[in-house]
Amino acid sequence: MKLRESGMPEEAYWETLLDVPLILERLEINQQLRDVVELGCGYGTFTLPVAKRISGVLTTFDIEPEMVERTRQRAAQAGVSNVLYVVGDVFADGFGGEPASKDACLLFNILHCEQPVRLLAEAARVVRSSDFVHVLHWRFDPATPRGPSMNIRPRPELIVNWAKEAGLVSCPEGILDLPPWHYGIRFQRPGI
Numbered sequence: 486m487k488l489r490e491s492g493m494p495e496e497a498y499w500e501t502l503l504d505v506p507l508i509l510e511r512l513e514i515n516q517q518l519r520d521v522v523e524l525g526c527g528y529g530t531f532t533l534p535v536a537k538r539i540s541g542v543l544t545t546f547d548i549e550p551e552m553v554e555r556t557r558q559r560a561a562q563a564g565v566s567n568v569l570y571v572v573g574d575v576f577a578d579g580f581g582g583e584p585a586s587k588d589a590c591l592l593f594n595i596l597h598c599e600q601p602v603r604l605l606a607e608a609a610r611v612v613r614s615s616d617f618v619h620v621l622h623w624r625f626d627p628a629t630p631r632g633p634s635m636n637i638r639p640r641p642e643l644i645v646n647w648a649k650e651a652g653l654v655s656c657p658e659g660i661l662d663l664p665p666w667h668y669g670i671r672f673q674r675p676g677i
């Protein structure tokens with residue numbers, strides 16, 4: 486099922502709305518991470534820079550074949566080769582693969598979806614203990630130039646509660662301001 490309000494505006498416009506280097510810096514997406522999964526590559530806005538930063542393979546999923554194709558094309562042009570592409574429905578089928586097999590899971594601009602706890606639980610399943618689920622979302626502010634309807638847009642505190650329900654704990658830095666329009670939260674799957 487395509488998650489609600491997960492369509493995208495035109496690519497060039499979308500990419501004016503995000504300070505990608507700042508977001509990845511503050512969310513600590515770097516060489517320490519090896520294998521990572523991403524829900525919704527979209528235009529590859531994050532896929533390419535994340536793949537360049539991590540030391541392993543990024544597996545990215547999107548339900549829309551055109552989005553996967555666009556991302557694949559951009560990665561080929563940029564010489565980025567550590568990405569695996571999956572056209573698939575993460576809501577219905579999850580990320581596949583072994584539990585506890587990834588260093589991080591990215592849920593960017595998606596947690597206004599139906600059943601967010603189900604997605605967070607799938608993210609928690611796929612990361613190793615002590616590893617990370619990274620969330621990015623639009624500020625809870627009707628002045629943002631895009632973003633989901635306010636009646637389904639989660640406040641950061643609500644995402645923290647959902648994550649707790651899914652068995653994740655917030656990292657010590659808490660809620661990160663990611664200007665101009667976003668906030669971010671890193672969660673960890675508790676260690677054994």
Ligand SMILES: C[S@@+](CC[C@H](N)C(=O)[O-])C[C@H]1O[C@@H](n2cnc3c(N)ncnc32)[C@H](O)[C@@H]1O
Binds near residue numbers: 574576594
């Ligand atoms: C709002 S966009 C965000 C894209 C990217 N994460 C970003 O922030 O630039 C959400 C993406 O998720 C994809 N999507 C929606 N439902 C999905 C599902 N059930 N499984 C996989 N991808 C899905 C959409 O096709 C879209 O490309």
